[in-house]
Amino acid sequence: MTLPLVQINNLSLRYGNFVALDDISIDFMPGTCVVICGPSGSGKSSLLRCVNRLEDFGTGDVIFDGQSLKSAHNISKIRSNIGMVFQHFELYPHLSVMNNITLAPRYVNGINRDEAEAKAHKLLERVGILDQANKYPDELSGGQQQRAAIARALALEPKLMLFDEPTSALDPEMISEVLQVMRDLARNGMTMLVVTHEMGFARDVADEVVFMDKGKVIERNASGNFFDNPQSDRAKEFIDRVLQKI
Amino acid sequence: MDFSVINDNIEFLMLGLMRSFQLAIFTIVLSLTIACFIAIGRVSSKRSIRYPSAIFVNLLRSNPLILIVFWFFFLVPLITGKTLPEFHTVLIAFVVFFAAYFAEIVRSGIQSVGSSQVKAALSTGLTYSQSMRLIVLPQALRNMLPALVTECVIVFQGTTIAYVIGMREFLHSTSLVAERTVRPVELYLFAALVYLVICFTGTRLALFLEKNKELAR
Numbered sequence: 001m002t003l004p005l006v007q008i009n010n011l012s013l014r015y016g017n018f019v020a021l022d023d024i025s026i027d028f029m030p031g032t033c034v035v036i037c038g039p040s041g042s043g044k045s046s047l048l049r050c051v052n053r054l055e056d057f058g059t060g061d062v063i064f065d066g067q068s069l070k071s072a073h074n075i076s077k078i079r080s081n082i083g084m085v086f087q088h089f090e091l092y093p094h095l096s097v098m099n100n101i102t103l104a105p106r107y108v109n110g111i112n113r114d115e116a117e118a119k120a121h122k123l124l125e126r127v128g129i130l131d132q133a134n135k136y137p138d139e140l141s142g143g144q145q146q147r148a149a150i151a152r153a154l155a156l157e158p159k160l161m162l163f164d165e166p167t168s169a170l171d172p173e174m175i176s177e178v179l180q181v182m183r184d185l186a187r188n189g190m191t192m193l194v195v196t197h198e199m200g201f202a203r204d205v206a207d208e209v210v211f212m213d214k215g216k217v218i219e220r221n222a223s224g225n226f227f228d229n230p231q232s233d234r235a236k237e238f239i240d241r242v243l244q245k246i
Numbered sequence: 247m248d249f250s251v252i253n254d255n256i257e258f259l260m261l262g263l264m265r266s267f268q269l270a271i272f273t274i275v276l277s278l279t280i281a282c283f284i285a286i287g288r289v290s291s292k293r294s295i296r297y298p299s300a301i302f303v304n305l306l307r308s309n310p311l312i313l314i315v316f317w318f319f320f321l322v323p324l325i326t327g328k329t330l331p332e333f334h335t336v337l338i339a340f341v342v343f344f345a346a347y348f349a350e351i352v353r354s355g356i357q358s359v360g361s362s363q364v365k366a367a368l369s370t371g372l373t374y375s376q377s378m379r380l381i382v383l384p385q386a387l388r389n390m391l392p393a394l395v396t397e398c399v400i401v402f403q404g405t406t407i408a409y410v411i412g413m414r415e416f417l418h419s420t421s422l423v424a425e426r427t428v429r430p431v432e433l434y435l436f437a438a439l440v441y442l443v444i445c446f447t448g449t450r451l452a453l454f455l456e457k458n459k460e461l462a463r
Binding site: 049052076082083084086088090091092093094103108152153156 | 363365366368381
């Protein structure tokens with residue numbers, strides 16, 4: 001029997017009086033691509049940041065690959081198995097694209113520079129920006145920066161990839177190039193949790209959709225079913241509103 | 247006016263200037279090193295680290311430099327029963343005092359980088375200290391370079407304070423020659439010119455760095 005890669009048990013998170021996550025329990029199987037959607041402030045990004053403990057959650061726990069994040073003493077080691085891509089890329093502006101990608105493999109896994117660069121070359125080729133390797137982030141377009149950020153996240157060969165609204169800060173014509181890279185990743189069996197408003201991606205690529213509102217998981221459904229036959233009224237309302245926008 | 251008095255005493259004056267440079271450079275290197283740790287303490291999420299760092303900075307910044315020098319010159323020998331050479335006394339006082347000022351510059355530099363860069367670094371498996379060393383501090387340094395250069399100029403100007411406890415830095419050397427030769431106008435004009443050239447160069451450098459931050463990548 002395959003065990004879940006991520007198990008979230010009774011997770012709650014508060015910012016002062018604001019409840020960001022309210023007693024969430026959910027798990028994610030390896031090799032699946034799950035899109036998390038919902039209105040602003042519903043807790044999607046907070047949930048994602050709890051999965052690699054970038055957010056210190058109050059109660060509950062996250063079990064990643066059998067290890068509890070709450071009691072983990074080697075959180076850095078666990079994080080090296082979870083790649084994360086941010087809305088605003090968060091590339092290191094003082095380092096070239098190549099150094100952005102090779103930094104973690106060298107300092108976290110201790111592999112030498114030549115080996116790390118050889119691997120980075122392959123990753124840059126995979127995301128289609130090999131010719132940008134020696135440039136600095138501010139010399140790249142938004143789409144290229146996000147693809148470099150994906151390459152950086154992949155450099156440690158993670159078991160799980162987290163995408164936090166990876167296309168929200170991009171111009172429309174650059175969105176497709178990033179989504180294409182994500183599509184390829186999903187096709188190759190990468191376990192992915194994707195917070196996004198790209199409903200086309202959710203429908204075509206995701207195996208499942210998780211709909212959140214007010215810090216709770218309202219609905220979890222196979223992606224086709226979620227769009228064609230949503231179970232909750234709140235999800236129906238959300239889909240109608242999103243489709244109206246399109 | 248007879249400016250030959252400067253040429254006649256140039257070796258003695260340059261020795262003083264070297265002493266001033268020595269004091270400034272040792273102060274900058276040591277206080278900046280300490281300042282990095284204090285600044286990281288200032289932005290720490292742990293109160294047990296943040297509060298002592300804040301107390302150190304505010305205590306030192308609320309006192310004049312000359313008082314800190316006096317404190318180390320008069321009080322430390324009373325407490326420890328040992329007298330240190332003037333240079334060491336002044337150096338310790340300067341390092342402690344300027345560490346507080348440099349710490350505030352480094353702190354603002356760190357805060358200018360933003361926590362999202364730390365989160366990005368942590369997400370790749372780097373530890374907090376690696377994230378600080380490899381990601382935050384290099385960017386912070388670039389942002390704070392103009393302020394750091396300006397503070398270095400202030401440190402150099404501050405070396406004149408060592409005069410009060412008899413250390414033979416540049417101003418003291420100038421003053422000794424002025425008294426001996428009874429040529430204060432020429433000598434103090436010369437001293438003013440030397441300080442002007444050094445400090446003006448420093449402030450221009452700070453201005454240049456401010457305008458060309460990307461050059462410091």
